Amino acid sequence: MTDRIPGFSTLAIHAGAQPDPTTGARATPIYQTTSFVFDDVDHAASLFGLQAFGNIYTRIGNPTNAVLEERVAALEGGTAGLAVASGHAAQVVVMHTLMTPGDEFVASKKLYGGSINQFNHAFKNFGWNVVWADPDDIASFERAVTPKTKAIFTESIANPGGVITDIEAVSAIARRASIPLIVDNTLATPYLCKPIDYGADIVVHSLTKFLGGHGNSIGGMIVDAGTFNWSREGRYPMLSEPRPEYSGIVLHETFGNFAFAIACRVLGLRDIGPALSPFNAFLILTGIETLPLRMQRHCDNAKQVTEWLVKHNKVAWVSYPGLAGDKYNALAKKYCPKGAGAVFTFGLKGGYDAGVKLVSNVKLFSHLANIGDTRSLIIHPASTTHRQLSDAQKVQAGAGPDVVRLSIGLEDPADIIADLEQGLGAA
Amino acid sequence: MNHDSYPDSYIRGILNTVKTIAMVGISPKDNRPSYFAFKYLLERGYRMIPVNPGQTGKDILGQKVYAKLADIPEPVDMVDIFRASQFALPIVQEALTLTPKPQAIWMQLTVRNDEAARLAEAAGLKVVMNRCPKIEYGRLSSEISWMGVNSRTLTSKKAQLMGKGVQRMSLNRTTMSGGATDATDRAQRDEEGGH
Numbered sequence: 340m341t342d343r344i345p346g347f348s349t350l351a352i353h354a355g356a357q358p359d360p361t362t363g364a365r366a367t368p369i370y371q372t373t374s375f376v377f378d379d380v381d382h383a384a385s386l387f388g389l390q391a392f393g394n395i396y397t398r399i400g401n402p403t404n405a406v407l408e409e410r411v412a413a414l415e416g417g418t419a420g421l422a423v424a425s426g427h428a429a430q431v432v433v434m435h436t437l438m439t440p441g442d443e444f445v446a447s448k449k450l451y452g453g454s455i456n457q458f459n460h461a462f463k464n465f466g467w468n469v470v471w472a473d474p475d476d477i478a479s480f481e482r483a484v485t486p487k488t489k490a491i492f493t494e495s496i497a498n499p500g501g502v503i504t505d506i507e508a509v510s511a512i513a514r515r516a517s518i519p520l521i522v523d524n525t526l527a528t529p530y531l532c533k534p535i536d537y538g539a540d541i542v543v544h545s546l547t548k549f550l551g552g553h554g555n556s557i558g559g560m561i562v563d564a565g566t567f568n569w570s571r572e573g574r575y576p577m578l579s580e581p582r583p584e585y586s587g588i589v590l591h592e593t594f595g596n597f598a599f600a601i602a603c604r605v606l607g608l609r610d611i612g613p614a615l616s617p618f619n620a621f622l623i624l625t626g627i628e629t630l631p632l633r634m635q636r637h638c639d640n641a642k643q644v645t646e647w648l649v650k651h652n653k654v655a656w657v658s659y660p661g662l663a664g665d666k667y668n669a670l671a672k673k674y675c676p677k678g679a680g681a682v683f684t685f686g687l688k689g690g691y692d693a694g695v696k697l698v699s700n701v702k703l704f705s706h707l708a709n710i711g712d713t714r715s716l717i718i719h720p721a722s723t724t725h726r727q728l729s730d731a732q733k734v735q736a737g738a739g740p741d742v743v744r745l746s747i748g749l750e751d752p753a754d755i756i757a758d759l760e761q762g763l764g765a766a
Numbered sequence: 767m768n769h770d771s772y773p774d775s776y777i778r779g780i781l782n783t784v785k786t787i788a789m790v791g792i793s794p795k796d797n798r799p800s801y802f803a804f805k806y807l808l809e810r811g812y813r814m815i816p817v818n819p820g821q822t823g824k825d826i827l828g829q830k831v832y833a834k835l836a837d838i839p840e841p842v843d844m845v846d847i848f849r850a851s852q853f854a855l856p857i858v859q860e861a862l863t864l865t866p867k868p869q870a871i872w873m874q875l876t877v878r879n880d881e882a883a884r885l886a887e888a889a890g891l892k893v894v895m896n897r898c899p900k901i902e903y904g905r906l907s908s909e910i911s912w913m914g915v916n917s918r919t920l921t922s923k924k925a926q927l928m929g930k931g932v933q934r935m936s937l938n939r940t941t942m943s944g945g946a947t948d949a950t951d952r953a954q955r956d957e958e959g960g961h
Binding site: 350386391402406421422592 | 773796798799802806875876898908909911912913917918921922933934943944945946947957
């Protein structure tokens, strides 16, 4: 008598969406409104008291954003989602829900540089103290845990170096420490890897990248796996204690296995305020409908390009976990069997000057700071994003003078390779 | 019935059939989950009857409170148990003495008593355990989707508005299964195994 579960492509198109009940509109309408009228005074009171499900004000929730939230939650196998203004905003709202000043969290030191900055600087102003661990030494996560540790944070595939975390092993450490595991799944997307299947309790995304996929909208997402018992040790008062913001309700006992997403919404998003525009939600939703098709093509193109690059006489090395012989190839086969993503780095024998020449000479690749676009993208971190660091710091961050990062788009792979060939010829 | 996983059609069938629900163990405090569920179901058109011996004779949301099921002077279609699992058996035993018998026994989220369930099912009643009727109504009507919750349903049919207002939806909605949430189900079974 169990119901048949639809496949990933079906969920990517349908999850969360239904024809509009008042107009019959089939595509998800853009509810471009700040506010929603109440049926009556009692209805307003019920909504404000969290006693009814519904819409109040777009900073707290919006029907277009809600479709996006349910869509991503369904694709990840989670119980609920919360859309926010950016991937960075997702991380702020998650940590605000878990941490109090003086608390610690353990994070992989091989992360997207923007996250490293946010954790090292912005979060320390809130008294949320990051302790770094090494994904190449899984035991370092366990050694970093103290009685003040409230969470572990890692990426499934780390940007830009293609470091793949052994999520199952880190999850076992989080479980032993009775703390939740947060996985940033931006580079893999749920099409390539579903971290919840390997023990993640919370998944975060920059929707800006492959999920939206068209380089037109900034957005972020929090997905609640519904797997963590917030009340067991009482270390997460936002979830397990009566909340004065809502006349003493306890969110975990009231909302059960989607309480974390609700706490992020009604305590985090409501009070911190990084709401996603419904227009952005619409564009990202449209992108997600083709995620399985796009992501597979991104991966297939990246594989062709890396296999070509690795043989080029001006290229010193290529760091792509999809390549046979790559340090992370075995983990890629386990966690991302359909492909190892489309973002990678490679080194030029000609060093800094060759990197500058390459980004200057390409004609199809766009020289910019984003990843996960339909267009192929290139950046030379040493002369741009990591320019302010010392040479030693650049090397440690995976942004040495010879390093170039590519995000492979959906153009014809022959054209992508031809552009690199002519660009490298000039380098 | 497999009480680990209920088909949506089973839950929808119960919530679409019952009209009068007695909630045993409701709290008069407006910040408690039982009060939330009671109020929500009342606003969705169910006749709601509070049962709580400590509140006998008082009103909760305008509904007279009874000390026990047997005191309710009208037929009850469903008994919703908001008490810890070990209290579910005597409540089911009491429910089975009612005339006419209820059609369904519902045990709230975290409440599960397999012995009580067997007894009720042997008497021809439908049983749901470890679920919240508010959440299930919200899920199957699609109201809960406004909160970004994975309703685990898909449909190409319009949702149906319920009566007055625009933010109340009816259960008369055609759906098929949607995104599964295996991880949370596993975690819950692990928790139960750990107790």
